[in-house]
Amino acid sequence: MPFRRKSKADKAKQAVAEQVTDRTDDLVAALDAAKEALARASAAAGRKGAELGAELGKQASEAADKLMPERARQRRREAARKRNRRILAGAGVLTLLGVAASRLAGSKGKAEQGQPWQAGEPSGGWVAESGSDAGPAPSAEVTQLHGNGAGADAARTPPAN
Numbered sequence: 001m002p003f004r005r006k007s008k009a010d011k012a013k014q015a016v017a018e019q020v021t022d023r024t025d026d027l028v029a030a031l032d033a034a035k036e037a038l039a040r041a042s043a044a045a046g047r048k049g050a051e052l053g054a055e056l057g058k059q060a061s062e063a064a065d066k067l068m069p070e071r072a073r074q075r076r077r078e079a080a081r082k083r084n085r086r087i088l089a090g091a092g093v094l095t096l097l098g099v100a101a102s103r104l105a106g107s108k109g110k111a112e113q114g115q116p117w118q119a120g121e122p123s124g125g126w127v128a129e130s131g132s133d134a135g136p137a138p139s140a141e142v143t144q145l146h147g148n149g150a151g152a153d154a155a156r157t158p159p160a161n
Helices: 008-067 069-105
Strands: none
Touching: 008 069
16 A cells, blocks of 8 residues: 545535534634633723723712711811822922931031131131221222213212322
């Protein structure tokens, strides 16, 4: 049996097997597509159900508030307290950050900051001005200026000596 010719029956079996394989592949692809569609539909239904549940809960809460106004006031007060606590905590944190930043930014030495005192002086660094005369120097002249301030004016030039 070195060479066996395929009979018509063998050829028919092979053709049927190929058709079955092709159909099986098509069915598997269709099944996968159906699974995906079901998953999407289920997720959408879950979201819609959650939205409807939240809406129903809100309506039930509003109805209860109408029946029990004191409960509604208490709930609003508690929400306001929580909100105020959060705002206060945030302001405290911002204040602490500002203080820390100013401390870090202001860490230069006193001499570098341009302060008029010196760190090692016993009098605090302030130096009294030494001058016996409290008025202007005796050789200073005061010139009265007249005019409206526009252009060169003869009244603005100091008198010649």
